[in-house]
Amino acid sequence: MSKTILYLDYDGVLHPEPVYRHPRGGMYFGVDHTGHALFEHAEILVDALALHPDVRIVLSTSWVRVLGFSQAKAYLPEALRSRVIGATFHSTMNKFEFDAMTRGAQVLADATRRSATRWVALDDDDEGWIGAASKHLVLTCGRNGIADPQAVAELSEKLQEYCMLR
Numbered sequence: 001m002s003k004t005i006l007y008l009d010y011d012g013v014l015h016p017e018p019v020y021r022h023p024r025g026g027m028y029f030g031v032d033h034t035g036h037a038l039f040e041h042a043e044i045l046v047d048a049l050a051l052h053p054d055v056r057i058v059l060s061t062s063w064v065r066v067l068g069f070s071q072a073k074a075y076l077p078e079a080l081r082s083r084v085i086g087a088t089f090h091s092t093m094n095k096f097e098f099d100a101m102t103r104g105a106q107v108l109a110d111a112t113r114r115s116a117t118r119w120v121a122l123d124d125d126d127e128g129w130i131g132a133a134s135k136h137l138v139l140t141c142g143r144n145g146i147a148d149p150q151a152v153a154e155l156s157e158k159l160q161e162y163c164m165l166r
Contacts, residue, residue, distance in 0.1 A: 003056045004162045005119040006049070007088065007107045010061040010075075012124025012142035014041050021066055027075075039075060041146045045122075046079040048152055052159050058114075059087040060107050060121065065095060086110075102128020104137070111136075118162040122146065122155060 011017035015038050019027055027038060049055055057080060063072035064087040073084050088110040089098055098106065103125040111119050121129075124142045138158060140151045 003054050003118070004052065004159065005085075005111070005114070005116050006055050006057050006083075006159075007060040007110070007119060007121035007123070008045075008057050008080075009103070009121075009123040009125065010039075010063055010072075013122050013140050013145045014039050014045065015145060017124060017142040027063075039077070042077050042080060044146050044152060046077065048146070048155055048159070049080075049083070051156075052163050054163065055083065055159060056085045057083045058085060058110060060103065060110075060123065061087075065089045065098065104128030104130065104133055107136075108133045120155065120158045120162065122151075 008014075011019045016029065016033050016036050019029055019038065021027055029036065029038075059069070059072060061072060063075070066072075068091075069087050072087070073081055076084070088106045089095075101109070103123055104121075105128045107121050107123075110116075119136055121137050122140065123137060124140045124145065126137065126139050129137045136158070138151060138155045140146055141148055144151075146152060146155070
């Protein structure tokens with residue numbers, strides 16, 4: 001049985017954006033986000049995926065390119081981390097070529113490499129989602145991310161659709 005894949009961005013999805021990396025201090029918000037925390041919406045995603053135990057996660061976040069796969073994955077709570085099977089960026093890839101691609105093109109290239117037909121992308125970046133790929137995108141607002149009930153409803157609808165296909 002083929003699994004459904006969720007391509008997961010972090011910034012603007014699991015917490016507000018933008019987020020930056022300090023060389024000695026780790027990841028931090030780039031603007032005033034008083035009352036917000038990194039990965040504050042992760043449990044919302046955990047709950048949304050609870051009905052879909054076969055969904056696997058591929059990280060489509062720039063955190064993988066900046067921090068490396070293992071470190072980027074380690075930020076997720078275990079309930080999400082245990083579902084992660086890879087990332088759209090790999091250390092053998094040319095960073096400059098990868099960065100020149102839109103997010104939609106990065107995800108579509110990975111879905112093609114994996115021969116994935118059942119996939120959903122959760123992202124706040126709608127650049128490059130053209131043609132048939134656009135139906136796979138659940139677009140979030142960079143400030144509210146998946147805390148927006150409409151985003152959760154759309155994600156649940158797409159997961160239900162793809163998980164029902166056998």
